[in-house]
Amino acid sequence: xxxxCHEPGPSGRGxxxxxxxxxLAGNPNVGKSSLFNRLTGSHQHVGNWPGKTVERHWGTCRAxxxxxxxxxxxxxxxxxxxxxEEVVAEQVLCSDDVDAVAVVLDSTNLERNLYLAAQVxxxxxxxxxxxxxxxxxxxxxxxxxxxxxxxxxxxxVVRTTGRSGAGVDELIAVLGVLGxxxxxxxxxxxxxxxxxxxLSIDYGEPLESEIAALEDRLARLLPTHHAAPRWxxxxxxxxxxxxxxxxxxxxxxxxxVADAARAAQRVLDATGEEPALLVADxxxxxxxxxxxxxxxxxxxxxxxTERLDDVLTNRWLxxxxxxxxxxxxxxxxxxxxxxxxDWIDGVVNGPVAALAEAGLAAVGLGxxxxxxxxxxxxxxxxGSVLVFVPVLAVLYLALGVLxxxxxxxxxxxxxxxxxxxxGLTGKSFLPLLLGFGCNVPGVYATRVLDRRRDRIIxxxxxxxxxxxxxxxxxxxxxxxxxxxSQGTVVFSLYVASIVATLLIGGLLDRFVLRGERxxxxxxxxxxxxxxSAAVLWAYVAQRVxxxxxxxxxxxxxxALAVWFLLAIxxxxxxxxxxxxxxxxxxxxxxxxxxxVLAPAGLDSWQVAGTFVSGFVAKEVMVSxxxxxxxxxxxxxxxxxxxxxxxxxxxxxxxLLEAIADAARAVPGIVGLDVGGADADEDVDIAAAMxxxxxxxxxxxxxxxxxxxxxxxxLYVPCMATVAAIxxxxxxxxxxxxxxxxxxxxxxxxxxxxQVGSTVGTG
Amino acid sequence: xxxASCRPGRPLRVxxxxxxxxxxxxxxxxxxxxxxVVEVVRRAPFGGPIALRVGGGxxxxxxxxxxxxxxxxxxxx
Ligand SMILES: Nc1nc2c(ncn2[C@@H]2O[C@H](COP(=O)(O)OP(=O)(O)O)[C@@H](O)[C@H]2O)c(=O)[nH]1
Ligand SMILES: [Mg+2]
Numbered sequence: 001x002x003x004x005c006h007e008p009g010p011s012g013r014g015x016x017x018x019x020x021x022x023x024l025a026g027n028p029n030v031g032k033s034s035l036f037n038r039l040t041g042s043h044q045h046v047g048n049w050p051g052k053t054v055e056r057h058w059g060t061c062r063a064x065x066x067x068x069x070x071x072x073x074x075x076x077x078x079x080x081x082x083x084x085e086e087v088v089a090e091q092v093l094c095s096d097d098v099d100a101v102a103v104v105l106d107s108t109n110l111e112r113n114l115y116l117a118a119q120v121x122x123x124x125x126x127x128x129x130x131x132x133x134x135x136x137x138x139x140x141x142x143x144x145x146x147x148x149x150x151x152x153x154x155x156x157v158v159r160t161t162g163r164s165g166a167g168v169d170e171l172i173a174v175l176g177v178l179g180x181x182x183x184x185x186x187x188x189x190x191x192x193x194x195x196x197x198x199l200s201i202d203y204g205e206p207l208e209s210e211i212a213a214l215e216d217r218l219a220r221l222l223p224t225h226h227a228a229p230r231w232x233x234x235x236x237x238x239x240x241x242x243x244x245x246x247x248x249x250x251x252x253x254x255x256x257v258a259d260a261a262r263a264a265q266r267v268l269d270a271t272g273e274e275p276a277l278l279v280a281d282x283x284x285x286x287x288x289x290x291x292x293x294x295x296x297x298x299x300x301x302x303x304x305t306e307r308l309d310d311v312l313t314n315r316w317l318x319x320x321x322x323x324x325x326x327x328x329x330x331x332x333x334x335x336x337x338x339x340x341x342d343w344i345d346g347v348v349n350g351p352v353a354a355l356a357e358a359g360l361a362a363v364g365l366g367x368x369x370x371x372x373x374x375x376x377x378x379x380x381x382x383g384s385v386l387v388f389v390p391v392l393a394v395l396y397l398a399l400g401v402l403x404x405x406x407x408x409x410x411x412x413x414x415x416x417x418x419x420x421x422x423g424l425t426g427k428s429f430l431p432l433l434l435g436f437g438c439n440v441p442g443v444y445a446t447r448v449l450d451r452r453r454d455r456i457i458x459x460x461x462x463x464x465x466x467x468x469x470x471x472x473x474x475x476x477x478x479x480x481x482x483x484x485s486q487g488t489v490v491f492s493l494y495v496a497s498i499v500a501t502l503l504i505g506g507l508l509d510r511f512v513l514r515g516e517r518x519x520x521x522x523x524x525x526x527x528x529x530x531x532s533a534a535v536l537w538a539y540v541a542q543r544v545x546x547x548x549x550x551x552x553x554x555x556x557x558x559a560l561a562v563w564f565l566l567a568i569x570x571x572x573x574x575x576x577x578x579x580x581x582x583x584x585x586x587x588x589x590x591x592x593x594x595x596v597l598a599p600a601g602l603d604s605w606q607v608a609g610t611f612v613s614g615f616v617a618k619e620v621m622v623s624x625x626x627x628x629x630x631x632x633x634x635x636x637x638x639x640x641x642x643x644x645x646x647x648x649x650x651x652x653x654x655l656l657e658a659i660a661d662a663a664r665a666v667p668g669i670v671g672l673d674v675g676g677a678d679a680d681e682d683v684d685i686a687a688a689m690x691x692x693x694x695x696x697x698x699x700x701x702x703x704x705x706x707x708x709x710x711x712x713x714l715y716v717p718c719m720a721t722v723a724a725i726x727x728x729x730x731x732x733x734x735x736x737x738x739x740x741x742x743x744x745x746x747x748x749x750x751x752x753x754q755v756g757s758t759v760g761t762g
Numbered sequence: 763x764x765x766a767s768c769r770p771g772r773p774l775r776v777x778x779x780x781x782x783x784x785x786x787x788x789x790x791x792x793x794x795x796x797x798x799v800v801e802v803v804r805r806a807p808f809g810g811p812i813a814l815r816v817g818g819g820x821x822x823x824x825x826x827x828x829x830x831x832x833x834x835x836x837x838x839x
Contacts, residue, residue, distance in 0.1 A: 108818050110818070112818075277786065281790075315805070318807065414807075417811075420824075426810075519824070520827050521822070522824075523822045523823075524819060526819075
């Protein structure tokens with residue numbers, strides 16, 4: 001997913017022979033990616049939340065003269081292949097792509113971490129134990145006997161702090177010689193174990209005799225497999241899919257797999273337990289024993305995490321605090337990003353456009369359609385991409401703080417109950433909530449969900465959440481058709497949005513993605529940590545860059561397409577780039593679409609056109625309505641423009657002002673201001689709209705207006721949201737999202753109009 | 763008794779997991795295995811998840827999951 005700085009690619013087979021390839025394995029959230037970034041200078045996503053690294057990432061560094069290729073594996077609790085991350089981890093650890101493994105451990109939670117370490121050691125590849133989080137362990141009074149651990153694993157032990165980089169040099173030195181068969185390498189730590197003597201845990205009878213029988217056959221069958229035959233035998237008894245695949249792939253493998261299944265059945269019959277559970281129990285007993293023998297905890301002080309949790313997840317205070325924090329995030333996104341958005345908008349459409357115009361005029365292209373294309377089409381299109389940058393940057397910063405501090409997992413804990421009825425977990429609440437500000441970051445926030453099914457459902461639900469850009473449209477329509485009760489109308493629409501989201505969620509959960517439903521929610525609550533500035537910066541920069549590269553291009557293309565529709569005359573006396581809106585291809589296209597809205601009493605090109613342009617950005621719906629009903633030309637005459645240079649100076653001041661505005665906004669955030677939409681609309685436009693809807697609805701304009709509002713609330717997500725869904729889930733789901741919204745919106749609007757026009761007085 | 767019905771603040775020993783398949787595996791890997799000593803730390807409001815102390819860490823799980831973990835009072839050590 002994320003881009004990697006140095007990317008030698010997964011098949012390092014053709015590399016110079018001396019390159020050492022090392023996999024970083026470990027539980028989620030132990031600091032693997034932090035160490036990987038330290039080692040390779042990359043910027044992999046780091047965050048205090050399990051399940052961030054979902055793909056493997058490659059990077060390089062050097063241990064003296066030895067080039068190292070590192071792979072950052074997704075965090076796993078075991079190698080049982082019961083999740084996609086575990087499959088990836090097991091496949092890499094068994095592949096030709098690595099020579100050795102660094103198992104990263106959270107020093108403050110060794111008992112659980114040693115369970116995975118034991119599995120890796122049983123697998124039998126050369127290994128180093130990396131005791132990370134040394135700083136926290138020391139602060140919390142842990143004392144860890146590294147020599148005892150090293151002896152139990154016959155592996156070197158290195159202590160590191162991923163945050164500060166302490167111990168990383170030593171780790172590099174160890175990695176340079178890890179698993180080397182050549183005797184001349186410097187010996188570091190008590191690594192006397194030659195590759196090929198894996199860890200062996202006693203699993204007791206009747207497992208041991210079954211293991212022994214399978215082990216011999218596997219050794220003969222797969223002489224070059226990288227994993228130890230004993231480990232393969234255990235995995236087969238546990239019915240591990242990756243191992244079964246590996247064994248099935250060789251001649252005679254099928255018979256061994258079948259025999260292993262029979263052996264597993266015999267164990268089940270004899271003990272009443274699945275071999276997988278017997279193995280897990282024994283392995284845990286081993287890890288526990290080792291943890292007890294090697295870890296001493298001197299203090300029994302309540303940790304900072306426990307004290308913070310007493311407040312932040314308190315039965316009574318937890319939810320109010322969560323809501324207050326969300327209010328803060330909302331406020332930051334709207335009030336702090338807002339001035340920068342205006343500034344970017346001003347610069348792009350002001351001095352940059354003016355400079356381009358001046359330049360084109362100098363070469364004799366002033367006033368031509370080409371000028372319009374460059375200024376309105378290209379520069380305007382770039383602007384419509386760039387205005388998202390401040391919003392996303394502020395949002396990601398806020399999300400980064402919530403995530404890296406460990407709060408995000410608490411929010412999921414507090415809100416899980418709310419999401420349970422629609423088959424989601426507490427983690428889905430945040431993306432939906434963010435959607436009220438803007439759907440785009442809402443879609444991106446689905447990344448924090450660890451199951452693809454949940455990501456899909458949540459991303460499909462985000463467009464049903466009423467984003468801030470729809471508000472001015474509600475206000476305008478309410479002012480025209482329901483004067484005096486705008487407040488009630490707007491409030492009802494927000495309630496409708498929540499109801500629609502929950503209903504659609506229930507439908508998707510029960511009928512569309514039903515098969516993968518699970519009622520289970522088990523989440524690790526990581527310790528609270530102070531967010532690190534470097535991590536936050538990398539997080540924000542990486543995501544904004546990726547937005548520009550992937551979603552930005554789509555948004556730009558759509559903006560350009562709409563410009564062409566508006567520019568091409570199909571009637572009247574305009575020329576290309578200089579035509580009235582009602583004579584443009586845009587109006588003609590809208591005319592074609594309009595009859596679809598007839599059952600909702602809205603068969604007019606002005607209404608259809610509003611929806612077409614609303615696809616580009618909901619923000620432009622109001623101005624389209626004004627143009628369509630006011631009948632002005634799209635290409636408003638360029639006013640007396642000041643010299644471009646002056647304007648650049650102005651925009652410099654504008655930036656300062658934007659910063660000042662942003663700074664001023666911070667204290668005022670709590671009083672979230674939803675106003676800004678001017679209710680004093682031109683009387684002519686209001687009259688024109690009312691007349692239009694009266695005509696299209698056979699005199700039931702009120703019912704048609706209700707249908708109109710429902711459409712604004714529910715119809716297609718804007719193109720930026722579609723681009724975001726495509727970026728996150730692929731084109732297929734983006735298309736499904738559009739169809740889903742259109743269908744729901746149309747059905748609801750038609751139902752409202754039909755009922756309203758028969759029942760109501762019109 | 764099962765974990766869902768335990769009051770916060772007392773050490774408990776896991777006697778048996780009645781969950782099966784993936785869920786049982788996940789619980790085991792996260793440290794909720796037979797013989798483990800755990801403690802309910804708190805409950806989320808309105809019948810939400812339970813926070814459980816396991817080894818050096820904290821785990822959130824739904825009451826539904828917790829019902830499938832059978833525990834007994836654990837005294838000492
Ligand atoms: N205090 C401390 N925090 C660390 C250390 N290593 C990583 N972290 C933090 O632990 C969290 C998880 O780190 P990450 O590298 O994403 O873990 P991964 O899931 O194993 O890749 C982040 O908040 C890191 O900033 C460390 O040695 N000490
Ligand atoms: Mg990671």
